[in-house]
Amino acid sequence: xxxxxxxxxxxxxxxxxxxxxxxxxxxxxxxxxxxxxxxxxxxxxxxxxxxxxxxxxxxxxxxxxxxxxxxxxxxxxxxxxxxxxxxxxxxxxxxxxxxxxxxxxxxxxxxxxxxxxxxxxxxxxxxxxxxxxxxxxxxxxxxxxxxxxxxxxxxxxxxxxxxxxxxxxxxxxxxxxxxxxxxxxxxxxxxxxxxxxxxxxxxxxxxxxxxxxxxxxxxxxxxxxxxxxxxxxxxxxxxxxxxxxxxxxxxxxxxxxxxxxxxxxxxxxxxxxxxxxxxxxxxxxxxxxxxxxxxxxxxxxxxxxxxxxxxxxxxxxxxxxxxxxxxxxxxxxxxxxxxxxxxxxxxxxxxxxxxxxxxxxxxxxxxxxxxxxxxxxxxxxxxxxxxxxxxxxxxxxxxxxxxxxxxxxxxxxxxxxxxxxxxxxxxxxxxxxxxxxxxxxxx
Amino acid sequence: xxxxxxxxxxxxxxxxxxxxxxxxxxxxxxxxxxxxxxxxxxxxxxxxxxxxxxxxxxxxxxxxxxxxxxxxxxxx
Numbered sequence: 001x002x003x004x005x006x007x008x009x010x011x012x013x014x015x016x017x018x019x020x021x022x023x024x025x026x027x028x029x030x031x032x033x034x035x036x037x038x039x040x041x042x043x044x045x046x047x048x049x050x051x052x053x054x055x056x057x058x059x060x061x062x063x064x065x066x067x068x069x070x071x072x073x074x075x076x077x078x079x080x081x082x083x084x085x086x087x088x089x090x091x092x093x094x095x096x097x098x099x100x101x102x103x104x105x106x107x108x109x110x111x112x113x114x115x116x117x118x119x120x121x122x123x124x125x126x127x128x129x130x131x132x133x134x135x136x137x138x139x140x141x142x143x144x145x146x147x148x149x150x151x152x153x154x155x156x157x158x159x160x161x162x163x164x165x166x167x168x169x170x171x172x173x174x175x176x177x178x179x180x181x182x183x184x185x186x187x188x189x190x191x192x193x194x195x196x197x198x199x200x201x202x203x204x205x206x207x208x209x210x211x212x213x214x215x216x217x218x219x220x221x222x223x224x225x226x227x228x229x230x231x232x233x234x235x236x237x238x239x240x241x242x243x244x245x246x247x248x249x250x251x252x253x254x255x256x257x258x259x260x261x262x263x264x265x266x267x268x269x270x271x272x273x274x275x276x277x278x279x280x281x282x283x284x285x286x287x288x289x290x291x292x293x294x295x296x297x298x299x300x301x302x303x304x305x306x307x308x309x310x311x312x313x314x315x316x317x318x319x320x321x322x323x324x325x326x327x328x329x330x331x332x333x334x335x336x337x338x339x340x341x342x343x344x345x346x347x348x349x350x351x352x353x354x355x356x357x358x359x360x361x362x363x364x365x366x367x368x369x370x371x372x373x374x375x376x377x378x379x380x381x382x383x384x385x386x387x388x389x390x391x392x393x394x395x396x397x398x399x400x401x402x403x404x405x406x407x408x409x410x411x412x413x414x415x416x417x418x419x420x421x422x423x424x425x426x427x428x429x430x431x432x433x434x435x436x437x438x439x440x441x442x443x
Numbered sequence: 444x445x446x447x448x449x450x451x452x453x454x455x456x457x458x459x460x461x462x463x464x465x466x467x468x469x470x471x472x473x474x475x476x477x478x479x480x481x482x483x484x485x486x487x488x489x490x491x492x493x494x495x496x497x498x499x500x501x502x503x504x505x506x507x508x509x510x511x512x513x514x515x516x517x518x519x
C-alpha cells in the first residue's frame with residue numbers, strides 16, 4: 001500500500017523539512033538504498049520517531065522489509081528508553097538517523113506483527129499495542145473514505161509520530177500522493193506559522209489541547225482560506241469549542257471533523273460528518289466504513305454501557321515484553337474500548353466516561369496506574385488519582401520529593417501536579433483502592 | 444515592573460528567580476516548553492489584566508521580549 005511503489009506519484013513533493021524537500025520518486029529511491037544494507041530476515045527494531053525525512057524513510061523501509069517496529073518518543077527520558085530496550089531486546093535501534101545493532105538474542109516474532117505502539121507514549125509505557133500491516137491498511141482505507149484528502153493537499157505535522165493519530169496522518173497522505181510538511185515546533189511558535197503560511201497548508205490535525213491553544217492565540221478571529229479541513233481526535237473537545245470551530249469552518253469554506261479512536265484500533269474508530277456537527281455536537285459520530293460500534297450488553301438508546309468496536313483494524317493484542325511477541329491474534333477483531341457511552345435513536349454514539357485509569361495531560365494519554373506503580377517503588381501508602389490536566393498524589397504520610405520525581409521522570413508541568421499529604425487512602429469493601437471516592441473527596 | 448514579570452515567570456514556569464535574566468529563552472530550558480508557555484500567557488494576562496494578541500503570544504520568546512510586550516500593553 002502506501003509504503004510501496006512510492007514512485008508512482010513521480011515528481012510530486014512527498015515530504016518537506018525546513019529547506020529540504022523530497023519528491024515521491026526520490027522517496028522511493030531513498031527507501032531502496034536504505035533497505036539495500038539491511039538483513040532480509042524479520043528483525044525487531046526500535047525506532048526513535050522524529051518528525052523528519054530520515055525517520056519517515058527508515059519507517060517505510062522497515063515496513064517494506066516486514067520488520068516489527070517499536071515506535072518510541074525520541075524525546076523520552078533516557079532511562080525510560082532503556083527500560084523499553086531491556087524488556088523487548090530489539091535487534092536494531094534507529095536513532096538520530098543512525099542504525100545500530102543492539103541485541104543478538106533471537107526473538108520469536110509472530111510473522112504478521114509489524115508495529116508496536118506504546119499505550120502511553122509520552123510517559124514511555126512499556127505496554128504496547130501490537131498491530132499488523134493489515135490493520136494499518138484497513139484503517140487507512142476507512143479514513144480515506146470520509147476524509148477528502150487528495151494529491152493536491154498539503155498537511156503539516158502537529159502530532160508526534162510515535163502516536164497512532166500522528167502516524168495515521170502520514171499513512172493517509174502518502175496513500176494519495178499529498179505533501180507532508182514535517183514540523184516539530186509547537187503550534188504556538190513563530191516557526192510553525194511561518195511554515196504553515198509558506199506551504200499553504202490545506203489539512204490541519206489536532207487533539208483537544210491544540211484546539212484550546214488555537215482558540216487562545218486567536219485563530220478563530222482570522223481567515224485561513226486555503227485550509228480545506230481540520231480534524232480533531234485524541235479525546236473529547238469541549239462542546240463550546242466544537243461549535244466555535246464548526247462555525248469558523250462553515251464561514252471559511254472549510255470542514256471540521258470530530259473523530260474518535262484508539263491505538264488499539266490502529267487509530268480511527270468513528271467520525272462525525274461535518275454536516276451533522278450542529279445537530280449532534282457532543283457525538284463521536286458513527287463507526288468508520290468497515291467497522292461496527294455497539295454497546296456491550298444493551299441496544300436500547302440512551303442506556304449507558306461500555307463501547308465495543310469490531311473491525312479489521314483491531315490490534316492483535318497487547319505486549320509487555322519480548323516474550324509476548326510470538327503470539328498471534330488474540331482479539332479476533334473485537335475490542336472492548338474501556339470507554340463508557342450510549343447511542344441515540346439515530347445511531348450516533350456519545351462517550352460519557354472511561355472505565356480504564358487513563359487521563360489526558362495537555363494532550364498526552366497518561367496511565368495513572370503506572371504513575372502509582374512508579375511512586376510505590378519509593379513510598380508506602382500512596383495512591384494516584386486524576387482528571388484531565390490534573391494529577392493528584394495522595395499519601396498517608398508526609399513524603400518529600402514526590403513532585404520532583406514525577407517531573408524528572410516524565411517531564412510533567414508542575415502546575416498539573418498536586419500532592420495531598422497525610423490524608424487517608426480510601427478503600428472499597430473488597431480492600432481495593434476506591435479511586436472514584438477519592439476523586440470526589442480530594443479533587 | 445521587572446519584579447512583577449519575574450514573579451509571574453517563577454510561578455508559571457516553576458523556576459528559581461536566580462536563573463531569570465533577559466537572555467532566558469523559550470524552549471531553551473525544559474521548564475519553558477509549549478505547555479508552560481500557554482500557562483505563562485494566562486498568568487501574565489491575569490497579573491497585568493491585559494489580553495495578548497496572537498502575534499504577541501507567538502513573539503514572546505524571551506524574558507526581555509516579555510517585558511517589552513507587556514509594557515506596550517500597559518502604555519496603551
